[in-house]
Amino acid sequence: MDCFVGIDLGSTTTKAVVLDTAGQIIGRGITNSRSNYDVAAQVAKQEAYTSARFALLSRELNARENITKEDREMLEAALLAAYRHELFLGSLNRLENHCREDLENLRFANTRRELSQALEVILQGIRETADSIFVPESVARSDFFRDIAGSAFIEAASDITRNGGPAFDSMVGMFDRNIIPVENETETRGFEDLLMAAYHRLPKGLLEKDAELAELLKRIATLELNELRTVGTGYGRVRLPFPRDCIRSEILCHGLGAHLMFPATATVLDIGGQDTKAIQVDPQGVVTSFQMNDRCAAGCGRYLGYIADEMNIGLHELGPLAMASKRRVKINSTCTVFAGAEFRDRLAAGQERVDIVNGLHRAIILRAMSLLARSGGITNEFTFTGGVAKNPAAVRALREVAEENYGKLILNIAPDSIYTGAVGAGTFAMRDIVQGIKPGQEAA
Amino acid sequence: MTLTAGVDVGSGAVKVAIMRGGGGNEELLATCLERIRRRNVLDVVDESFEAALREAGVRRDELDYIATSGEGDLIPWRTGHFYGMTTHSRGALFIAPEARGAIDIGALHTRAMRFTNEGRVEKYQMTSQCASGSGQFLENIARYLGVSIEEIGPLSLQSDEPEKCSSICAVLAETDVINMVSRGISTPNILRGIHNSMAVRIAGLVRAIKSEGMILMTGGLARDAGLIAAVQEKLQDGKSPVEVKGHELSVHAGAIGAALWGAFRHYKLHPGELSGGGT
Amino acid sequence: MTIAAPAEPALGGRLGAIIRRATELYEDLDFKSVLDWKAKDKTRRAIGFLPVYVPREVIHAAGGLPVGIMGGGDMTEIVRGDSYFQSYICHLPRSVIELAVSGRLDAMDGFLFPSICDVIRNLSGMFKLLKPDKYVHYFDLPQNFRAGLGGKFYAHEMRSVAQAVAKMTGSEVTDDRLRESITVYNANRRAIAALLELRIEKPWLIPATEYYLMLRAGYLLPADEHTALVNEYTLMVQQSNRRPLDNIRVMVRGAFCEQPPLALLRTLERAGCYLVDDDFVVGSRFIPDPIKAEGDPWEALAEAFMQRSLPTASVYDEKHQKGDLLVRRVKDVRADGVLLMAPSFCDPALLDQPMLQSALEEAGIPFTSFKYSEDTGQFQVIREQAGTFADAIKLWGTA
Amino acid sequence: MTTAAKKDASQERQKTMIAEHFEKLGHAKENKQKVVYTFVPGNLTELLANFDLLPVLPEINALQSGMRGKTGDYIHLAEKSGHSEDVCTYVKADIGMLKSGNIGPTGEKIPEPDLLLLSYTGCFTFLKWFELLREEYDCPVVMLHVPYQGDGNITPEMRQYVAGQIREVLIPELEKLSGKKFDEDRLREDLKRSAKAEDDLVWVLESAKHKPSPIDAYFGGVYYIGPIFTSFRGTQDAVEYYELLRGEIEERIKLGLGPVTPDGVMNEEKYRIVVEGPPNWTSFREFWKMFYDEGAVVVASSYTKVGGLYDRGFRHNPDEPIETLADYSMGCYTNLNLPDRVNLLENYVRDYDADGFLINSVKSCNSFSAGQLLILRELEKRTGRAGGFIESDLVDPRYFSAANIKNRLESYFQMIEAKKAKG
Numbered sequence A: 001m002d003c004f005v006g007i008d009l010g011s012t013t014t015k016a017v018v019l020d021t022a023g024q025i026i027g028r029g030i031t032n033s034r035s036n037y038d039v040a041a042q043v044a045k046q047e048a049y050t051s052a053r054f055a056l057l058s059r060e061l062n063a064r065e066n067i068t069k070e071d072r073e074m075l076e077a078a079l080l081a082a083y084r085h086e087l088f089l090g091s092l093n094r095l096e097n098h099c100r101e102d103l104e105n106l107r108f109a110n111t112r113r114e115l116s117q118a119l120e121v122i123l124q125g126i127r128e129t130a131d132s133i134f135v136p137e138s139v140a141r142s143d144f145f146r147d148i149a150g151s152a153f154i155e156a157a158s159d160i161t162r163n164g165g166p167a168f169d170s171m172v173g174m175f176d177r178n179i180i181p182v183e184n185e186t187e188t189r190g191f192e193d194l195l196m197a198a199y200h201r202l203p204k205g206l207l208e209k210d211a212e213l214a215e216l217l218k219r220i221a222t223l224e225l226n227e228l229r230t231v232g233t234g235y236g237r238v239r240l241p242f243p244r245d246c247i248r249s250e251i252l253c254h255g256l257g258a259h260l261m262f263p264a265t266a267t268v269l270d271i272g273g274q275d276t277k278a279i280q281v282d283p284q285g286v287v288t289s290f291q292m293n294d295r296c297a298a299g300c301g302r303y304l305g306y307i308a309d310e311m312n313i314g315l316h317e318l319g320p321l322a323m324a325s326k327r328r329v330k331i332n333s334t335c336t337v338f339a340g341a342e343f344r345d346r347l348a349a350g351q352e353r354v355d356i357v358n359g360l361h362r363a364i365i366l367r368a369m370s371l372l373a374r375s376g377g378i379t380n381e382f383t384f385t386g387g388v389a390k391n392p393a394a395v396r397a398l399r400e401v402a403e404e405n406y407g408k409l410i411l412n413i414a415p416d417s418i419y420t421g422a423v424g425a426g427t428f429a430m431r432d433i434v435q436g437i438k439p440g441q442e443a444a
Numbered sequence B: 001m002t003l004t005a006g007v008d009v010g011s012g013a014v015k016v017a018i019m020r021g022g023g024g025n026e027e028l029l030a031t032c033l034e035r036i037r038r039r040n041v042l043d044v045v046d047e048s049f050e051a052a053l054r055e056a057g058v059r060r061d062e063l064d065y066i067a068t069s070g071e072g073d074l075i076p077w078r079t080g081h082f083y084g085m086t087t088h089s090r091g092a093l094f095i096a097p098e099a100r101g102a103i104d105i106g107a108l109h110t111r112a113m114r115f116t117n118e119g120r121v122e123k124y125q126m127t128s129q130c131a132s133g134s135g136q137f138l139e140n141i142a143r144y145l146g147v148s149i150e151e152i153g154p155l156s157l158q159s160d161e162p163e164k165c166s167s168i169c170a171v172l173a174e175t176d177v178i179n180m181v182s183r184g185i186s187t188p189n190i191l192r193g194i195h196n197s198m199a200v201r202i203a204g205l206v207r208a209i210k211s212e213g214m215i216l217m218t219g220g221l222a223r224d225a226g227l228i229a230a231v232q233e234k235l236q237d238g239k240s241p242v243e244v245k246g247h248e249l250s251v252h253a254g255a256i257g258a259a260l261w262g263a264f265r266h267y268k269l270h271p272g273e274l275s276g277g278g279t
Numbered sequence C: 001m002t003i004a005a006p007a008e009p010a011l012g013g014r015l016g017a018i019i020r021r022a023t024e025l026y027e028d029l030d031f032k033s034v035l036d037w038k039a040k041d042k043t044r045r046a047i048g049f050l051p052v053y054v055p056r057e058v059i060h061a062a063g064g065l066p067v068g069i070m071g072g073g074d075m076t077e078i079v080r081g082d083s084y085f086q087s088y089i090c091h092l093p094r095s096v097i098e099l100a101v102s103g104r105l106d107a108m109d110g111f112l113f114p115s116i117c118d119v120i121r122n123l124s125g126m127f128k129l130l131k132p133d134k135y136v137h138y139f140d141l142p143q144n145f146r147a148g149l150g151g152k153f154y155a156h157e158m159r160s161v162a163q164a165v166a167k168m169t170g171s172e173v174t175d176d177r178l179r180e181s182i183t184v185y186n187a188n189r190r191a192i193a194a195l196l197e198l199r200i201e202k203p204w205l206i207p208a209t210e211y212y213l214m215l216r217a218g219y220l221l222p223a224d225e226h227t228a229l230v231n232e233y234t235l236m237v238q239q240s241n242r243r244p245l246d247n248i249r250v251m252v253r254g255a256f257c258e259q260p261p262l263a264l265l266r267t268l269e270r271a272g273c274y275l276v277d278d279d280f281v282v283g284s285r286f287i288p289d290p291i292k293a294e295g296d297p298w299e300a301l302a303e304a305f306m307q308r309s310l311p312t313a314s315v316y317d318e319k320h321q322k323g324d325l326l327v328r329r330v331k332d333v334r335a336d337g338v339l340l341m342a343p344s345f346c347d348p349a350l351l352d353q354p355m356l357q358s359a360l361e362e363a364g365i366p367f368t369s370f371k372y373s374e375d376t377g378q379f380q381v382i383r384e385q386a387g388t389f390a391d392a393i394k395l396w397g398t399a
Numbered sequence D: 001m002t003t004a005a006k007k008d009a010s011q012e013r014q015k016t017m018i019a020e021h022f023e024k025l026g027h028a029k030e031n032k033q034k035v036v037y038t039f040v041p042g043n044l045t046e047l048l049a050n051f052d053l054l055p056v057l058p059e060i061n062a063l064q065s066g067m068r069g070k071t072g073d074y075i076h077l078a079e080k081s082g083h084s085e086d087v088c089t090y091v092k093a094d095i096g097m098l099k100s101g102n103i104g105p106t107g108e109k110i111p112e113p114d115l116l117l118l119s120y121t122g123c124f125t126f127l128k129w130f131e132l133l134r135e136e137y138d139c140p141v142v143m144l145h146v147p148y149q150g151d152g153n154i155t156p157e158m159r160q161y162v163a164g165q166i167r168e169v170l171i172p173e174l175e176k177l178s179g180k181k182f183d184e185d186r187l188r189e190d191l192k193r194s195a196k197a198e199d200d201l202v203w204v205l206e207s208a209k210h211k212p213s214p215i216d217a218y219f220g221g222v223y224y225i226g227p228i229f230t231s232f233r234g235t236q237d238a239v240e241y242y243e244l245l246r247g248e249i250e251e252r253i254k255l256g257l258g259p260v261t262p263d264g265v266m267n268e269e270k271y272r273i274v275v276e277g278p279p280n281w282t283s284f285r286e287f288w289k290m291f292y293d294e295g296a297v298v299v300a301s302s303y304t305k306v307g308g309l310y311d312r313g314f315r316h317n318p319d320e321p322i323e324t325l326a327d328y329s330m331g332c333y334t335n336l337n338l339p340d341r342v343n344l345l346e347n348y349v350r351d352y353d354a355d356g357f358l359i360n361s362v363k364s365c366n367s368f369s370a371g372q373l374l375i376l377r378e379l380e381k382r383t384g385r386a387g388g389f390i391e392s393d394l395v396d397p398r399y400f401s402a403a404n405i406k407n408r409l410e411s412y413f414q415m416i417e418a419k420k421a422k423g
C-alpha cells in the first residue's frame, strides 16, 4: 500500500508518523533524539512502520470470527509487549557487549574483576525488571531504553555499593559511557524476525487461541509499504539527511498539524523538550504570528525531565503525582538546570512533594503564558501540543490559567498531540504528491 | 592539639576533611568525596563522614569542632557553619600558600574570590540565577559525548581547532553539542570550545574582583586541566597578570577551609588551648 | 536555599495578631482593605501612587486615601504583563500592569506616577491609554531646589493634585485642612522614627520582615490607624523575649523602588545579617522629621521635600554629597557594612552604585552588591554572598 | 547603482562642518575657549554660542564610537570598573571612552569640560550620566530641570519654571564661566537663523510624502538632522547646509529618484514604513542594508524628532528668546507622553501613507523602550496596518544579532505583502 511519512526531529524526541493516501495516521513512532540524527530519524521511522503493521494486524484480527473479542485483545497486547521486550533485550545485549569491551580498557586493570561481577548482577537486575515491565498489563515508566535501563541500573548499582561493592560512580560511569553507542546503533533484526521472536515468547495457552496466527503474522510482516514521500521538520531539520525541498519549518508544521487535528484552532501552544512555541493560525491553518523562547530553555519539557530524574520516577508518573495535590507551592524560577536543586531546597523546607511538583507544573505554564501573551494572546479554539501535553497536571494548570485570564475556552488536546509536528510534515508530503507540487517549488 | 572536621555539602557532591592542629600549624589527616547522584543528601553526608573518620583514624567524639559549608547548614550535628566563599578562600590558601585568589566551579555555581595572606575574603563575585557554564552543564555535555568527566580535561587539551560555542544556556548547549557531533566536529574540539566559552564568563568574574597573582581553581572542575588552560588563556588575553592553577586537593578546598575556620573559632571560644596544646 | 528557612513559628498573643494583620494587608493584592474603607462612605476615594514619594498629606487633606502600589511582589503570576514589557525592563511595571489588566487595581480612583525613572514615567502614559476614564497623573518632582523656582513649580504640582482629588471627593483642600494632614502624618513620622530607632539599638527585637510589613501597612491603612499599629508594635516587641544572635549589622541601599520579596529579607537574616537600616518603602519615611505645621503648608511641604528628604538615586544630588551622606549614615546606625542591592535592569539604582561604592571604598567600609527582582525565587547565590560577607566581618571583626 | 561613487555636496559640507568643530575642540584649551558638555534633546546651543562656549555632546561621541566599532571595548572597560550589564550603554560607552583617553571621531582628543550642563529632557539617565562624569572631572554642574509633558501639554507653570531656571541659574553661571555678558540681541539673531534652517529641514523630512520617497527618513534621516540637532543650530553654516540639501532633494523629486543608500540610489520602493526607536550604530550599514535590499524605505521616524518636533510646527521664535528656548526643550520627542507618541506615529502612518510601522526596541534606552509593546498594539488597532518589532541596542555589539533581526524583518515584510494582497 502507498503511504507518506512525516518526521519531526525534536530536541528531545524524534517523532515519525505514517499516513495513508487519505491522510489518516496509520503508524506512529517515537524515540529520543541523540547525537546522530540519521539514526534517530531511522529509528522513529522504523517504529512508525512497526506501529503501522501492528495497526494492520489489529484490523485483520478484528475481521476474524474464530476468536473472541477478549482473546483477540489479549493476544494483541501480549504480542506488542513481547515485541517490545525483544527490542529491549536486543539493546540490553548491545549494552552488555559495550560494557564488557569497555572493561578491557587498561585503566580498569585493578578493578576489572570487581566491576565485571557487579555488571553481571546489575544486568540480571535489569532483565528481571524487564520481565516485569513487558507484560500486557504493566504501565511502562518510559518508552525509552535509556530511561528504563538507566534507572534499573542506578538502583542496582547503589545496592551494590551499599553492600560493600565497587564505588557507585565507577558503575554509573560505565553506564553513561556505553549507553551512547547503544543508542546510536539500530536493531539488526528485521521486523519479521522480531515479530516471530515475540511470537515465540507468547505463552502456549494464548497461542492456541488462534491456530493461523503465525501465518497471519508472516503476511503482515511481509506486506509491502510503499513510501511515496517523506517530509522532515523540527529543531534538527537542517541536519536531516533529506533534500532541501523535503524539509519544512517546524512552526509551519505545528500550525498545520494542529489545524488538521482541530480545524477550528486559532491558537496553538507547543511545549517540547527544549522549546516552547506560541503560534496563531488563521482558519486555513496558515501561521499568522508566533513567538518562541530563545537563549534560555527554562520552563520547557526538559525541566520536568530533570525533576523526574531528581525524584527517580518516570516522566509518565510526574503528572499524576501532581494531580494528587490540592495546594501548590509558588515557584518563580524555572531554570532547567536548577530544577533539581530547587526541588531539594523546598523539600528541606518541609514542603510537600506533591505540592512542589504541582507548583512546578504551574510555573511552566506561566512561562508559556508570557509567550502566548506576546504572540497575541489566546483565541478560541486553543490547541495544546508537544510532549508536555501528555502530562495531565500541565494540562490542568494550563486550563486554569487560560480560563482565568482569557475566559472560557475550548482546549483541544489530541492523544496524538506529541506527533503534531510530524503530522503537519506528513501532510505537506502528501500535498506535495497529491496536489502535484513538484519538489523544489514550495521551499520551506 | 585540636581535631576538627569540615563538611562541604555541594549540589553535586559531599566533601569531608579532617584536620589536626591550628594557628598556622595544621595537618590534613583525611579527605573524602562522595557524589550525591540522586541519593538522600544526609545519607551521603553520613557515609562520607564515617569514611573520612575511618581514614583519619579519629573517633567522632574526639572532634573539637565540626564545621559545615555549602548547603551543610542542614546538618543537625554541626558545631558551626561558614559560607562557601569563606571556606574556599581559606582552603585555597592552605593548599597553595602563594594563592591570593580562587575560582570555585561547582555543580551549579561559579564564584571568584580574592583574599589576603590570612585567608580573609576581600572581594568576590558569583554567577547568578543561571546555571550556564557550571559543572552540571559540563557533565551533561560529557554524557552526550560519551566521555567520562575524568576524560574531559585530557581530551580538551588535544584540541587543534576549538569549535565556537555560542549557546549560553546549559540546556540549549546540549543541543548545540548534538549538532556539532553530527557535523563531525571532533570531541576534543567540542570540549575545548565549551571550555573556551566557559572561560570567557569565568575571566569576567576574575576581572570583576580585580584579582592578581596566583589563583587556585577549587571545586570539582579544578581537576579539569582543559578548563584551567582555557581560563589561563582568556585571562592572558585580558592582559591581567594572573596565573591559574589546579591542585590534587582543590575539590576539597571547601571542606578543608571549613575545618580550618572551625579550629580558628574553637581557639577563639577556648583561648589558651593553643598554647596548652603544644604544637 | 531560600525557603529552606522553616516558616517562623507563628506568634501568639497581641504581637502575633499585629503581624498577621500586617501580613494580610501585604498579601492582599486585590486591595480589599481599600475597598472596605471605601464602602464605609460613598464619597471616599482612593488614589494609588507608585514609588518613590508623593506628599500623601495633600491627598489626605482632600479626603482621599493614598495607597502605595509597590508591584506584585512574588505573589503575582505574570500572565499578560510580559506582553507589555521587553525582557530587559525591570519587573515592577509588569506586575503593576498585570494587576491593572486583571482588574485588581479597580479599587483606585486615580493614579499618581512620581518622577523617578523613565519606566514609571512611561507607565503613566500606558495607564492613560489603558484606563482612559481614570485620573492618571505624572507627578513631576522638582530637580531644582530653589524656593522661587523648583519650590513654586512643585507647589503648583501639589495644588493640581489637590484639585483633582477634591473634585472626586467634593472636599476642597484648604490651608487649614492641609496643616491638619501634616500634623497627622507628623505623628506617623514619629512612630516610624521610634521604630527605626529601636531597630538600630536592638535589631534582634525587630526581624527585617516584620519591620518591612509594618512599613508596607502604612501604604494601605489610613495614616492614624497605621500610626497606632506601629506604636503598638513597637511597644509589644520590647516586651517580647527575643534574644540577640551572633549576627552582623548591615545597611541596605538601592532597593528604593522595586521591592525585594519577604523571603529575600529572611534569607539575609538567616545568612547572619541584621538589617539596621535600609531604603525599602523609602517613600513612607522620605521626609524623616516632622514638617512645619504652621505657616503656608504648601511651602512647608515643598521645603521639606527639597531640603530635608532622604537621598535617592532619582533626585539630583545638587550638593554632591551622596557619598558623604552614605558614609555618615553607616556610622550613625553603627553598621558593620553595606549591602548594595538593586533591582535588575534598574538604571537609577545601578548607575548610582559605582558612586556609592567608591565612597564606601574610600571610607574603608565593607560592602557587597547584588541584584534581585521582586519575584526572585532562588536565593542561594544571595545567601552565599551575604553569608560570606557576614563571615568575613564575624571572623575578622571590623570595630 | 550608478550614483554610488559621488558623495552629495551636502554630505561633503556636513563633513567639513564637523571636522572644523572637532578641530576647534582640539585646540580649545590653547585658545582658552571654554568647553561645555551637554545633551542633544532640548540642548541650548544658541545660548552657549552667546557666550562663545564650545559644546560637546557625549551621546554623539558614543554613537560615533559605535559606528567606528569602538564601543564594544569601551563598554567592557566600564563594566570592568563596576558598571552593571543592565544599564544604558551610551553611558558606559562614554565612560569607557573617557577611560581610554577621550579620543574623538577625528582622532583628536576631546577636551575636558569646564562645565557640565545637565539639561534634562526626556531621560532620567542623563542625570546619572553627569553625576558620574562629575566624579571624573573637577568641574561644576548646572541642572536645567525640564518637566515632562505628562499630561500632554506645556502648562504656563512649566514654561515659567524652565524660563526662570534659564534666566536665574543658567545665564549667571554661563556668564561667570565665560566672563562675558549675556547678549540678547545676538541670541535673537541666532534664533532667526535657527528658524530658517528648521523650515528647510521640515521641507526635507516631508519630501518623503512623495512616491517614491526621495529620502530615507530614518537611516538617511540621521544624517539630515545632524547639524540642527547639535552644535550648529543658529549658525550660518547650518542655514546654508539645509539650503543645499533642499536643492538636492528637489532635484531628486524632479527626476523621480528614490533615496540614496550606501550602495547607490534605491531602485524600487516596495514598502513604505514608519519606524519608532533609535537605530543601532554598531552595525548601522548592515542594518540599513536589510531594509534597502528588500525595497523598504522609511518614510518617517520618531528618532529624527529627539532634537525637536519641527514638523509639528515648532520654530525657534526670536521674539521671545528665553521662552522659546524653554518651549523647545520641553517639546522634543523624548519629552512626549506615551499617548502623544502613539498619536504622532499614527499620524505619520497616515500622512506618509505607510504600509506599516516597525519598532526597533533598544535594550539600552528605557526612555524609548518602556511601553513600546503597547504602542505597537495601539498602532495596529488604530491603523490596521502591519506592525513589526525587533530588538537591538544602540552601541552594544553584543545585542545586535544580525541573523535574528534579518529573520524577523523578512517575515515582517512578508506580512506586509500578505496584508497588501488581502487589500
Ligand SMILES: Nc1ncnc2c1ncn2[C@@H]1O[C@H](COP(=O)(O)OP(=O)(O)O)[C@@H](O)[C@H]1O
Pocket: A009, A010, A011, A012, A013, A014, A033, A271, A272, A273, A274, A275, A300, A301, A302, A303, A304, A305, A315, A316, A319, A386, A387, A388, A390, A391, A418
Ligand atoms: N508521557 C509523558 N508524560 C509527561 N510528559 C511527557 C511524556 N512524554 C513526553 N513528555 C514531555 O515532553 C517533552 C518532550 O516533548 P517533545 O515535544 O517530544 O519535545 P521536542 O519536540 O523538543 O523534542 C519531554 O521533555 C517531557 O517533559
Ligand SMILES: Nc1ncnc2c1ncn2[C@@H]1O[C@H](COP(=O)(O)OP(=O)(O)O)[C@@H](O)[C@H]1O
Pocket: B009, B010, B011, B012, B013, B014, B070, B105, B106, B107, B108, B109, B134, B135, B136, B138, B139, B149, B150, B151, B152, B153, B218, B219, B220, B221, B222, B223, B224, B251
Ligand atoms: N575530573 C573532573 N573533571 C571535570 N569535572 C569534574 C571532575 N571531577 C568532578 N567534576 C565536576 O565537579 C562538579 C562537582 O564539583 P563540586 O565542587 O563538588 O560541586 P558542588 O560543591 O556544587 O557539589 C561536578 O559537577 C562534576 O561535573
Ligand code: SF4
Pocket: A295, A296, A297, A298, A299, A334, A335, A336, A337, A338, B129, B130, B131, B132, B168, B169, B170, B171, B172
Ligand atoms: S541554564 Fe537555566 S537559566 Fe540559564 S539559560 Fe539555561 S535554562 Fe535558562
Ligand code: SF4
Pocket: C090, C091, C092, C093, C116, C117, C118, C119, C120, C257, C258, C343, C345, C346, C347, C348, C349
Ligand atoms: S525598579 Fe528602577 S527602573 Fe524599575 S521602575 Fe523602579 S526605579 Fe524604575
Ligand code: SF4
Pocket: D059, D088, D089, D090, D091, D122, D123, D124, D125, D126, D364, D365, D366, D367, D368, D394
Ligand atoms: S537611556 Fe536612552 S535617552 Fe537616556 S541616555 Fe540612554 S540612550 Fe539616551
